[in-house]
Amino acid sequence: MNDTDHAGGTGDTGDPADSGISGTGDTPGTAAGTGTHRPRDRRTTAGTNGTAGGAGTAGTAGTVSRSGTAGRTGVRESCAPESGGPESGGPESGGPVVIVTGGSRGLGRETTLRLAAQGCDLAVCGRDAASLEAVAEEVRARYGRTLHTTRLDVLDESALAAFVRESAARFGRVDGLVTVAGGARGADLRGTEASDWDLTCRLNVTHPAIALREAADHLAGTGGSAVLVSSVSGWKPAPPAQYAAAKAAQIHMAASLARELGPRGVRVNCVSPGSMLIEGKGWARLRDEDPRAYREFEKEFPGGRLVDPRDVAEVIAFLLSDGARAVNGANIPVDSGQNAPSAYGY
Template sequence: MTSQETTTGPGTAGQAVRRAVIVTGGSRALGRATTGRLAAEGCDLALCGRDPESVETAAAELREQHGSTVHAECLDVLDEAALDGFVRRSAEALGRLDGLVACAGGARGGDLLTATPEDWADTYRLNVGHSALALRAAVPYLSRTRGSAVLVASVSGWKPAPPAQYAAAKAAQIHLAASLARELGPRGIRVNCVSPGSMLIPGKGWDRLRQQDPEAYRAFEGEFPMGRLVAPEDVAAVIAFLVSDQARAVNGANVPVDAGQNAPSAYGY
């Protein structure tokens, strides 16, 4: 079964229904590529983000371009009550839940000597804490459909690169997926992790480097055997596969989508 196909769930009496997936951070960058891929494969969606305009724009485009039912909310995933409520409202609005993609993430603070304890705590909460809380809220719904979750980590979680608080949080996220796969497996829920390599996203860090320091950017391309950075669409395709029933035997895995990248930093290990 692919994401393009319909599935059946409890109480449907064999009636075909559309799969429903939540994507946190689903209005921009990799999150937006992921919601677009899932919508193109026939999924209904719920997404959240911090910027009202991007959330509204993404939802409108998904409805118009793919005919998807979309539940969208503006929130910060560090707000635990708001995140918990978003997951529950999304499942109710969509009528079911087949997948959760914890895509929101990032880093707070600089290097070890300048980052504050609050920066470390917020980076952990933003990546690991939000993933765990969203999945906890989703468990009652995913267990009904034998659904799955995908946590978006990073190549930095297992190939050392600064800042250390981000690398440590991403490493924890990878282990979180493996641990929860064992814990939630008896409930019929799969949990996997995707570790994207450095992605070329318009307006973001590597795109700015390409424009501001072309020589450094060309040197960084040498960290990739095929000479190019990862596209968000490449990662979104793997996420869509892991959410689908085609990946029903994939559980507790960390799937690198890094094009064979060596150092995850333009300045080496």
């Protein structure tokens, strides 16, 4: 696999220029500008969310809860992609602590910046060292927050579990968990193998389950919560089926885990973004390369424009906050009223 983040599960469905493991929650297997759905070459590369600049400062979502009783130890800043311990000379943690998977690009990056803007310290993982370093530097320069980064693939279940445990140990607490990483592999039904279904499920269902399993005790100690990033494809079906099925399972899993963990004071919710306009990703390329097809796709949105990832990050921040303390087991669509999840219909 390419050395990039698994940063999908963000509802950028039907991204016409990306296939294989998509990093934007897109549904691969569509051909740009054709108006038809057709299989494409299978890839085994991980996509990324891309970037959307200038976010993370506005909003009234409130602050992440710190109502628990767990103790907190001082940690020092670590921006080394594969660091095993905190660097000397960094500031001590002074805010709520949130763990974000796939938090260095696209929606993940916007979520990281939004949470840092409201005073959170963060632990972020991803597959691309440069992106991790860039978001760490931005958080430090703009907000002065502590950001611990780890370079890993969320498909490596032992590494993912270790990342959550080590992050909790560094900060001494966990107040929130956001699982942005995800994606899909394969094309249409005839062009998809059993391994594609398995990998897609592992990215979108197994990875958030493991992260939450490792974080649950810490979240219970702080009265914290988790937000799993699903997709419009999880409840407005569109090909490929393996991605839609995995995202639907993720939504149902969040509701089930909310019932299981609720008695311990832990909330679990899903956010299902619609197709997001992220510079450098498929919808932005469609806009630039086939403006007519892009304008047609915009008609799927009552407001006439695709979703801004910063708006999704605002909802994630709200769900982590005390203002959402009565929201549990919910799936919150953030899709601007989108109709078809793809530019090519169902």
